[in-house]
Amino acid sequence: MKRAIVSGALAVAAIAALAGSAWAQSPTPGGMPPPPGMSLAQSAAMRFPQPVRVGDLLGRAVLQPVESQNVLGRVRQVVRNPDGEIMVVIAFGGFLGWGTRPIAVPVDAMVLLGQDMEVVAYTPDELRRFPTFVPGGSSDVADDTIIRVGLAKPSH
Amino acid sequence: MRSRFRPDTIPDASVLESHKPLIRSLERRGLIRGGVSLGALAMLTGCDVDRPESVESALLAISRFNDTVQAWLFDPNRLAPTYPESMILRPPKFNAYYDVTEVKPVDGASWRLELAGLVADKRPWTLADLHALPQRAMVIKHICVEGWSYIGGWTGVPLRTLLERCGADLRARYVAFKTADDYPSSIDMATALHPQTLLALKYGDETLADPFGYPVRLRMATKLGYKNPKWVTAIEVTNTYPGGFWEAKGFPWFAGL
Amino acid sequence: MHESSRSGRRLHPLPLRIMHWVNAVVMLVMITSGWGIYDDDVIIRGFHFGSFWRLGDWAAWSLNWHFAGMWFLAINGLIYLGYGLVTGRFREKLFPIRPAELVQTVVDTLHFRIAHDDLTIYNAVQKLLYIVVILAGIAQVVTGLAIWKPVQFSGLVAALGGFQTARVLHFAGMAVIVGFLVVHVTLALLVPKTLLAMLSGGPRLGVSAPDKEEPAR
Known part of the structure; x- marks a missing residue:
């Protein structure tokens, strides 16, 4: 009896340890990078860009599209660069918000994920090599402006 | 020294021949290719290692019971x-x-x-x-x-x-x-x-x-x-x-x- | 209880031992299946549990384990609470906790003086830990109910500070219980006779002293 209970406990521990085949809930994980050879604009267009108010994006967490949802940074500002492209300025890197630096990521490389955003077109390593954003030449996009941003399903 | 696990009588090699069609059919189903791994074991039993059929049906039975409880809780x-x-x-x-x-x-x-x-x-x-x-x-x-x-x-x-x-x-x-x-x-x-x-x-x-x-x-x-x-x-x-x-x-x- | 009539009550009477080991198994199920559910939408950004730690090969089965385990946890827990209150075991074993005693035990432990000569008496730290983990277990049921039925129990969810806060509290409660488990299992392994006592019942208590603590039956 006692032994049965103990071996039961051990069995559960063993079961817990074994748990884990690769079957994931999502046949297609969200936030996949664009297929090779496709431009950012083309891949963003496939993501059903939705209207969103710029002011509603400020302060949002920017996540890496992986199960652990690593925080890459926070949205600080939205700007239009000299070429007329909408860029999202992210307070990037650092630790718990300390020691970040601003980088400008094309909005077409990003998606909306509920109250957060994700960078789908660049890996964290690629983002680390982005130059630090300097405002010269770019113009701020006002909070009330409506821009269009693509979507992704959650990654897990 | 002879292994204690070795059989005393060695079966005739023709046994292999007679089993070849079966082995081939198993191979076709990918069972042997999977090897003697936990994965293959899971495939053989038709479900996952941590979820044997009996456990799965017990969990589903409780889940159905929970459906009843939830319907009762629903106001x-x-x-x-x-x-x-x-x-x-x-x-x-x-x-x-x-x-x-x-x-x-x-x-x-x-x-x-x-x-x-x-x-x-x-x-x-x-x-x-x-x-x-x-x-x-x-x-x-x-x-x-x-x-x-x-x-x-x-x-x-x-x-x-x-x-x-x-x-x-x-x-x-x-x-x-x-x-x-x-x-x-x-x-x-x-x-x-x-x-x-x-x-x-x-x-x-x-x-x-x-x-x-x-x-x-x-x-x-x-x-x-x-x-x-x-x-x-x-x-x-x-x-x-x-x-x-x-x-x-x-x-x-x-x-x- | 015929054990006490024979030669004194055991430190851990049989019903208590059964409840303890049922709880041990169910807690493992709840914790590891909870980790499987957690991974579908992490609370601590950047942290998820590897598949090794999850019960259920994906979310559906982690959920099914969790929603099956909850009944065993709640029913076993209720019986345990009833037993502890009715037999006076809680009053006898867990109270009173004197602050000076608490400090002394911590100091002793830091000096690697773990006194476990008398298994029948819990030191102040043990008492506190047991009380905390019992309360954490109750809190898990309450926050769990809030997450499970946030509309039917919307008042409870509001009292807890909203659905997402209830989720964080449920996660924090798990962390408290896991923290307790680490200490509890470590000590049980360091002082194996405590572990054996939870299997065999442990030493028989003196016939005279604890019997008067027991309520009339």
């Missing part, structure tokens, strides 16, 4: 908390069993809502027909089984109104849905008749966008997110358990909040 008169319009997340959060790039937009003009089962008037409904019915708006929390939530604002036809108009048997047990994205779903009649169960046509005063189920999706304040099919194309009233997409994969059916 048809209790309204889910609502929120001010200023808290609506625009756009809402997208989720499906595939990524957004796979969404196939539905043409609203040719769209028809088919009715089936225990319904007196099975004439299909057009989008204009639905817009002509009394509408209800609600700002409610969308809660996903995964754990996330957001506040969304939905406007549409109470499912109860539609069921009453088409003469559905309101004492039937289930209301089942078919969708354009092959995502069958079903709910209990009590929830179907709840005032916060809508066939949503709008999100935050705007026509529903393609990724969120245009032209018509189900939105219930009293069920988890996965119970709310998008791009609804048919409704059936029935007494036979209809199941659903995730339910067939093991998720609980009632999924009430």
